[in-house]
Amino acid sequence: MSNINDVKRVRNSARMSKVLRKRLKKMRKHTSPLRERFLEDLHFHRFREATIIKYSAAVLTFFAYTWKKAKDVTDDDIRNYLRHIEFKLNWSASTLMIHYSALKFFFESSYPRDFKTLKLYRQRIVKALPEVLSQAEVRQIIGNVKDVRFHAALCLIYSCGLRVREALNVRFADIDAVQGLLKIRNTKGGKNRVAPIPRNTIRILREMWKTHRHRELLFPCYTDPVRLRGIGKKTFSSQTLLVCFQRSAVELGFKRPLNLHTLRHSFATHALEEGVPVRIVQEYLGHTDLRTTMDYLHLTSKLSRVGSRKLETLMNDL
16 A cells, blocks of 8 residues: 555565566555545554555555455455465464454445455454573673664664664663653653663763764664665664564574564563562553563573472472
């Protein structure tokens, strides 16, 4: 539905046919009143920007697959598409739900049609425990990153438990160095929150800022991304930071699937291990539901060992 990075990722998928990739490429070059209406509806509904990007890409992919106008789409087209991406392309349950939800919104709000498949379809998402690094492993990977901007960004994500976009959007005005607090704006769900920021993290950020002295941005991109030189007018992308993080892990011999959110998971787990109350960790992470934070209790090896020792003590005199 628009010229966005998410569509590029879909287009480049090795599992997609050449025909579908060509159609997507052609569709991305043009727009239409209906396409603009859909984008407007997404904004009116107050979806987050990331959701708008994903929904736009999903609907664009659907129309590239059917190669029909909206008025000619049938219920069988939707059924066949959902079956195709689930059983032929083997996309994950979370990705399937994005495509289903995008189509449901489009055909309910932007171009109202009554399709039985959209009422019938369900996808059960199995919630797996997140990948978590030990404190030593976090220090290893971040310490192996030589570029000062990427190193500082990773330190900020881990030490404050931030989502990657939250970290890259931080400005120096958001940091209260006196009280050691960080204001996190425009977070998931449109909420703002405050989290503690360690003095050492503030020091790292100050030293990093001295290397570029940008008036507004804390993490400006490089104008020469190959040689890592220059100061751009926008922040570097989350994908750039992800590549740097994963490269560092691979160099150290890590074979587990790691991403930037792994640092946030690790922060939450380590905070609980060090005795920070789960309610406080919930506030730091910005979780609406306490149960989301409680999931990290399953990953705290230190608490598991303490609990095991206490159970052993209970049985000593029996």
